[in-house]
Amino acid sequence: MVDNFAAARGLIAPDLAGRSEQGGSCPVPAGKFHPEADASQHQELDMRQMTRGPQAVARWSAHNPWRAIGLWLALVVVAVALSALIPTQETDDADYRVGQSGTADQMIHDAGLAAPDTEFVLITGDQNDAVLAAAELHEYLAGSTEVQEVTGPVQSPDGTTQLVSISLRAPPGDEKPTIADINAAVSSVSARHQNLQFGQTGDVTLDKAVSERVADDLASAEAISIPITLGIMLFVFGALIAAGIPVLLAITSVVATIGIYAPISYLVPSEETASSMVLLIGMAVGVDYSLFYLKREREERRKGHGTLDAVGIAAATSGHSILVSGAAVIASLAGVYVLGSATFNSLATAAIIVVAVAVVGSLTVLPALLVKFGRWVDRPRVPLLWRLNARIGEGGISSRIIGPVVTRPVVALVAGLAVMLALAVPALTMNLRSAGLETLPQDIPAVAVAQQLDADFPSEGSSANVVVSGGDPAAMSAALTEVGEEATGSGAWTVTQEPVTSVSGTTAELRLASTFEQNDARADDAMLELRDSVVPDKVDGISGAEYAVGGQIAEQYDSTKALSDGLPVVVAVILILTMVMLVVTFRSPVIALVSTILNLLSVGAAFGVLALVFQHTWAEDLLDFTSNGTVVEWIPMFMLAVLVGLSMDYHVFVLGRIREGIDKGLPPKVAVRAGVTQTAGVVTSAALVMVSVFALFAAQSLVEMKQMGVGLAVAILLDATVVRLVLLPSMLVLLGNRAWWPRRTRTEQPVIPNRAVVPATM
Numbered sequence: 001m002v003d004n005f006a007a008a009r010g011l012i013a014p015d016l017a018g019r020s021e022q023g024g025s026c027p028v029p030a031g032k033f034h035p036e037a038d039a040s041q042h043q044e045l046d047m048r049q050m051t052r053g054p055q056a057v058a059r060w061s062a063h064n065p066w067r068a069i070g071l072w073l074a075l076v077v078v079a080v081a082l083s084a085l086i087p088t089q090e091t092d093d094a095d096y097r098v099g100q101s102g103t104a105d106q107m108i109h110d111a112g113l114a115a116p117d118t119e120f121v122l123i124t125g126d127q128n129d130a131v132l133a134a135a136e137l138h139e140y141l142a143g144s145t146e147v148q149e150v151t152g153p154v155q156s157p158d159g160t161t162q163l164v165s166i167s168l169r170a171p172p173g174d175e176k177p178t179i180a181d182i183n184a185a186v187s188s189v190s191a192r193h194q195n196l197q198f199g200q201t202g203d204v205t206l207d208k209a210v211s212e213r214v215a216d217d218l219a220s221a222e223a224i225s226i227p228i229t230l231g232i233m234l235f236v237f238g239a240l241i242a243a244g245i246p247v248l249l250a251i252t253s254v255v256a257t258i259g260i261y262a263p264i265s266y267l268v269p270s271e272e273t274a275s276s277m278v279l280l281i282g283m284a285v286g287v288d289y290s291l292f293y294l295k296r297e298r299e300e301r302r303k304g305h306g307t308l309d310a311v312g313i314a315a316a317t318s319g320h321s322i323l324v325s326g327a328a329v330i331a332s333l334a335g336v337y338v339l340g341s342a343t344f345n346s347l348a349t350a351a352i353i354v355v356a357v358a359v360v361g362s363l364t365v366l367p368a369l370l371v372k373f374g375r376w377v378d379r380p381r382v383p384l385l386w387r388l389n390a391r392i393g394e395g396g397i398s399s400r401i402i403g404p405v406v407t408r409p410v411v412a413l414v415a416g417l418a419v420m421l422a423l424a425v426p427a428l429t430m431n432l433r434s435a436g437l438e439t440l441p442q443d444i445p446a447v448a449v450a451q452q453l454d455a456d457f458p459s460e461g462s463s464a465n466v467v468v469s470g471g472d473p474a475a476m477s478a479a480l481t482e483v484g485e486e487a488t489g490s491g492a493w494t495v496t497q498e499p500v501t502s503v504s505g506t507t508a509e510l511r512l513a514s515t516f517e518q519n520d521a522r523a524d525d526a527m528l529e530l531r532d533s534v535v536p537d538k539v540d541g542i543s544g545a546e547y548a549v550g551g552q553i554a555e556q557y558d559s560t561k562a563l564s565d566g567l568p569v570v571v572a573v574i575l576i577l578t579m580v581m582l583v584v585t586f587r588s589p590v591i592a593l594v595s596t597i598l599n600l601l602s603v604g605a606a607f608g609v610l611a612l613v614f615q616h617t618w619a620e621d622l623l624d625f626t627s628n629g630t631v632v633e634w635i636p637m638f639m640l641a642v643l644v645g646l647s648m649d650y651h652v653f654v655l656g657r658i659r660e661g662i663d664k665g666l667p668p669k670v671a672v673r674a675g676v677t678q679t680a681g682v683v684t685s686a687a688l689v690m691v692s693v694f695a696l697f698a699a700q701s702l703v704e705m706k707q708m709g710v711g712l713a714v715a716i717l718l719d720a721t722v723v724r725l726v727l728l729p730s731m732l733v734l735l736g737n738r739a740w741w742p743r744r745t746r747t748e749q750p751v752i753p754n755r756a757v758v759p760a761t762m
Contacts, residue, residue, distance in 0.1 A: 058315030058367040062308055068368035072361060076252050079259025089265040090272070095342035099558030100531065104467045104550025111469070111507035113500065116148055117177050119202035120453055121164040121186055123153070125195055130162040133193045137164055137185055144181040145169065156456040163457055168204070179204050199449035209446045210702075211272060217700040218276055225283055226251065228692050233287070236685040239378045242294060245369055249361050250286025254278055257354040264349065271346035276697065276705060280712075281642070282354040283693045285329065288649055288686040289362040292318045295682040297370055298378070307374045311367045317660075319363055321652045324585050326359035328578050328652070329645030335574035336641050339566045343634050351642065401725050402676045406669050409730035416726035417601075420718065424604035426611040432563070433519055433630035434556040441701035442626055462518040464493065464527055464551035466510040466535055471545030473505040479538040479545075480510040486534050487512055492526035514553055519628060527553045560633050570637060574644055581648075586655060588740050594731055595651050598723050599644050606643065606715035607636055614707055623710070625703050632704040639711045646712075647719050649686065654679045654724060658732065659740070668736045672729045680725075687720030 061068035097105050108114050121137060123130040134153035141147045148169040153162035168177040182200075190198040226247060233243035257278050261270060296318040300310035333352050336344040370377060405412040437454070440447045454462075466483055468476040480499035487493035497511040516523040531549045539547045575596055582592035610631050613619045617627050657678050661671030694716065697709030732739050 055312065055315040055319060057363045058319050059312055061364045061367040062311045062371045065368035065371045068364050069372075072252070072365035072368075076256045076259075079256040081259070083259035083262045086262040088262050089269050091269040091342050091346060095269055096555075096559075098341070098555075098562050100548050101550035101554035101558045104465055104548035104554070107467045107469050107507055107548060108465065108509060108550070111502035111504070111509075113467075113502055113507060113509050115167075116170060117168040117203040119166040119168065119179055119182050119200065119205060120449070121166065121182075122197075122199040122201075122449055122452060122456070123162040123164070124160055124197040124199070125193075127155070127159060127162075129193060130196055133189050133196055133198075134162050134164050136189045136192070140185040140188065141166065141181060144185075146178055146181045154457070158456070161452075161456050163453070166202075177204055199445070199452065201446045201449035201453060205446045206440075206450060209444045210440060213441055213444060213701050214272055214276070217702070217705070218279065221276070221696045221700065222279060225279070225693050225696055228696075229283060229287055229689055232685065232689050232692060233291075234382060236291070236681075237294075237378070239381050241373055241379060242298070242377050245294060245366070245377070246287040246290030249290045249366060250283045250358070253286040253354055253358040253361055254282035256357050257282060257350065260353055260357070261350055264353070268345050268349045269342065270350070271343055273702070273705065274346045274350040276700070277347045277350045278354050280693065280697055280708070281351045282358065284646070284690040285326070285355050285649070286358040286361070287689045289322045289326070289358055290366055291682055291686050291689070292322060292649075292653055293362055293366055294370070294377075301375065307371055311370055314370075315363070315367065317656065318653070321656050322359060322362050324581065324652045325645075325649045326355050328581050328648035329355045329642075331577040331581060332574050332641045332645035332648075335570050335577060336637065338569055338573055339562065339637075341562070341634070344638060347638055348641065355645075402673050402680075402729060405726055405729050406673050406733050409733040412726050413730040413734065416722050416730065419722055420601040420605050420727070423718075424601070424608045426609075427604055427607035429615070430607060430611045430636065431615060431630045432560055432633040432636070433628070434559055435632050435704055436518055436556075436628075438519070438626065438628040439632055439703035443701075462514040462516070462523060462552045463496070464512045464514065464530060464549060464553055466512065466530065466547065466549050467507065468509075468539055468542070468545050468547045469507040471539075471542035473501050473508065475542045476508040476539075476545060477501055479542060480508055482538045483530070483535055484510050484512065486538075487526075487530065490526065490529075491515065492522070492529075512551075518553060518556065519630065523553050524557050527551075527557060563633050563637055567637060571640065574641055578644055578648065582651075585652065586659065586740070588742070590735065590739050590741050591655060594728070594735075594739065595648075595655075598651070598719075598727055598731075599647050601727070602647060602715045602719045602723055603640050603643050605718050606639060606711045609714045610635070610707055610711050613710055614703070623698060623706055625706055632707055635704060635707045635711065639708065639715070642712065643715045643719075646690070646716065647723075650683050650719060650724055651728070653683060654728065662737070662740055668739070669733050672732045676725065676729050683720055683724060687716055690716045 093105070094109075097103075121134075123133050131153055138150050141150055146169060147166055149167040150164065151167075152164040154165075155162055166182055168179070171177055179202075186198055186200050190196070229250070230243060230247050233246055234240070237243050258275065261274070261278070293314050297310045297314040300313045301307065305313065330352050333348040333355075336348050437447060437450055442448065442451075466480060468480060477499045484493075484495045484499070488495055492515055493512040494515065495510070496513045497509075499508050499510045501508045514523045514526065516526070527549065531554075535547050535549060539545050578599075579589075579592040579596055582595055583589050586592070613623070614625075614627060614631055615629050620627055654675060658671050658675030661674050662668065664671075666674065691713045694709045694713035697705050698713065700706060700709065
């Protein structure tokens with residue numbers, strides 16, 4: 001057994017060179033040695049390392065399969081129970097406070113001046129009939145406990161629409177306002193005035209409609225992603241059990257994560273899109289990690305190893321790569337915590353949990369399942385797909401591409417860089433803005449009504465709140481009155497509410513409405529003028545007074561500025577963390593630097609595609625969205641963190657195989673060609689899974705989810721093709737042994753040119 005195992009691992013000695021992987025004699029003709037085959041089949045694995053790290057965990061799971069499977073199922077059951085027993089804590093408005101707008105919002109709430117949630121009813125049609133219908137709404141809602149005040153009707157400037165504003169009464173405790181009475185009133189009145197058009201929107205209506213659409217999109221993505229992923233796995237493995245294991249692990253990882261996040265959400269509140277992020281990342285990495293492990297285990301079994309030995313070797317190689325890749329993803333995602341943003345904290349936490357769970361599953365329950373199934377993992381076979389896999393062989397099309405790349409590395413490098421840089425150039429014109437009505441699904445009735453509200457009643461649109469606190473009440477009110485007069489005189493603002501003072505007299509507030517669209521740069525300029533000159537000129541003379549300018553325009557500006565200011569810090573943290581991990585893994589700062597450059601190229605190209613697609617109109621019909629000429633502000637930052645981490649999946653896996661050849665003394669060109677060829681099939685399959693899952697999110701209703709899906713899909717596609725097949729091998733060939741500095745590389749002495757181990761067929 002020892003001799004057979006050593007021969008199968010490629011520890012070639014004169015007394016073992018003539019043995020086959022089954023232990024019989026197998027004379028090998030002289031001169032038939034292929035270094036690529038040697039690199040793929042001969043693994044110099046120290047068996048003592050099988051008891052360390054992921055190998056130790058995998059071997060325990062392999063020797064105790066039922067315990068490992070039971071513990072995994074227990075984890076999933078407990079997680080589901082947590083999600084049922086502990087409601088997930090969602091983010092609220094206070095979590096998004098940032099900059100001066102956040103200070104203004106805090107001052108308003110502390111003083112009890114916060115405006116109540118409001119519902120708006122637009123009535124379009126005959127003016128007299130519309131006024132009568134508005135009066136009926138007043139009468140219907142007169143005794144409602146949900147309603148604090150009904151105002152209006154207010155006629156639009158063109159006289160075609162009447163606006164009724166309904167202020168909601170704040171419910172006790174943390175309960176959300178309800179609008180059942182308002183919905184019933186609108187339904188009843190509209191039924192009696194069928195010649196009029198009624199539209200309803202507002203805080204509660206919009207939140208409910210968008211939440212329902214997000215839930216529907218997520219359910220649709222789940223329903224579609226599972227059969228698509230299973231179909232890809234069937235194509236990859238040609239066998240039902242082998243195809244089902246990665247999908248099963250990914251699904252259970254997603255389910256477990258949702259439950260685990262429930263109690264954690266009380267420390268890091270969950271944003272509405274966090275569940276989408278769990279599915280997006282969970283299905284991608286869960287399938288990929290299983291795919292890496294399963295492919296290596298099958299490869300070792302084809303060499304003649306028993307199931308336990310094959311699982312052990314897979315743990316020492318692919319298991320180690322999974323651990324490093326998972327750690328790299330988590331480190332990249334953790335970098336965004338330095339921003340302190342509620343959005344990034346929520347999405348990063350959700351993604352980190354699902355990656356950690358997927359890594360744990362890959363190193364525990366996956367080896368256990370492989371041991372229990374044994375060679376049955378390749379059953380039942382799908383005849384056509386099984387034969388197709390066998391015919392394509394190792395490397396497939398990639399093995400034909402890598403030849404010219406390693407032969408002419410300079411030409412390949414220049415061509416690859418030209419493609420990536422050309423795609424990245426549009427990123428220089430990327431225009432970042434906060435999500436707004438334009439990024440919501442335009443086919444939701446409440447969104448359409450909100451758009452009409454902004455157009456017909458500008459005073460209800462983008463706003464600014466000027467807040468003064470800590471001074472003499474009369475002086476503060478007088479100063480705000482002067483602010484309102486100067487702001488109105490500039491033509492950039494209209495006063496929507498005269499200065500009001502809190503009951504305690506410590507805080508006063510003035511509310512203004514912008515005459516510009518929210519995404520108009522002139523709105524930002526007008527708001528900054530309020531902050532920098534108008535308000536200070538009027539307030540600075542009041543003893544003890546402090547001021548802040550907030551509102552929708554200020555919140556958008558502050559949020560975007562916080563991201564742009566924090567971008568260099570986040571990029572530095574992410575790159576430093578991942579580079580340190582790569583240096584520790586490969587003991588080579590050169591490899592770490594090369595990988596970082598390639599990561600940035602992939603990210604830059606993805607950003608360029610985002611700008612090309614979403615800042616223009618040519619793709620609107622294709623992706624079913626309306627372009628507002630911007631990219632949602634948080635998308636590029638989060639994509640950077642996700643992509644730098646996910647790209648480690650491929651780089652660690654491919655570089656690990658190349659280093660095996662380098663360590664055996666193969667020439668760099670041979671080691672690169674062998675490593676890329678050996679990993680081509682699994683990397684291509686893993687990329688196909690990721691791209692297909694991410695592409696599903698490009699079909700979701702929210703524009704930010706479309707942008708995330710398109711950006712990630714494009715980046716992974718480029719990373720698995722241009723980067724992996726062209727840029728990485730060409731750079732490593734040109735660098736030669738210097739790429740692995742300061743590691744000492746062997747010469748070609750261990751290679752015996754007239755001997756080889758012939759792989760056993762399955």
